[in-house]
């Protein structure tokens with residue numbers, strides 16, 4: 480069983496996926512963390528973010544690994560945990576360039592497809608490209624202002640600066656961002672976190688919603 484939850488930046492994908500995964504008793508898989516890790520490795524190595532060959536060498540050589548847990552995903556490069564460094568402003572700024580490299584996308588897709596099922600997968604293209612045969616698909620949206628207000632609780636910048644950066648990243652990610660034709664689109668603006676989780680759980684096919692493992 481795979482449930483996909485895609486959406487724009489800071490729409491609530493990881494918090495909602497974690498809640499849905501815990502309710503189902505399965506892990507969730509944050510694809511964005513692998514793109515963030517690729518950007519971090521490139522930034523730390525001083526590689527150009529557009530240099531596909533250099534980024535792929537870093538990915539292959541670093542022992543990069545996603546640990547998908549229901550309570551929160553962790554990313555490792557060999558024995559070093561990268562997770563606390565993946566949500567910095569500099570990674571926010573660099574990640575779209577790395578994520579637009581076809582070879583990097585193929586590398587991430589292969590990591591995701593090798594993970595043991597069942598799980599909830601979240602990102603941009605989980606329902607369209609990576610898991611087109613998923614049993615249930617969702618797509619989260621919210622206005623840039625609402626998303627910036629939420630993210631301002633986690634970032635040092637003020638709301639207008641965060642809103643501008645989110646809008647810029649939406650534009651840079653546009654090629655990866657579009658709901659699957661069979662996804663349920665949810666505007667999370669008027670809902671709290673639990674409200675979004677409940678909409679998703681109530682929309683799942685009966686046998687998926689009832690499963691605990």
Ligand SMILES: Nc1ncnc2c1ncn2[C@@H]1O[C@H](COP(=O)(O)OP(=O)(O)O)[C@@H](O)[C@H]1O
Pocket residue numbers: 486487488489490491492493494495629630632633667668670671672673675
């Ligand atoms: N429906 C919601 N209502 C209020 N806050 C939310 C909602 N969804 C997410 N949040 C908060 O918004 C922030 C961004 O959510 P996150 O799950 O990190 O989004 P994404 O994975 O899409 O970037 C988090 O602080 C989260 O708790």
Ligand SMILES: Nc1ccn([C@H]2C[C@H](O)[C@@H](COP(=O)(O)OP(=O)(O)O)O2)c(=O)n1
Pocket residue numbers: 487488489490492510511512514515574575578579601602603604605648652655
């Ligand atoms: N499946 C995915 C997931 C993320 N990405 C890219 C696009 C995003 O700008 C970055 C970071 O994704 P992430 O989901 O962590 O970002 P937000 O939490 O939405 O801010 O990676 C992608 O291209 N495809």
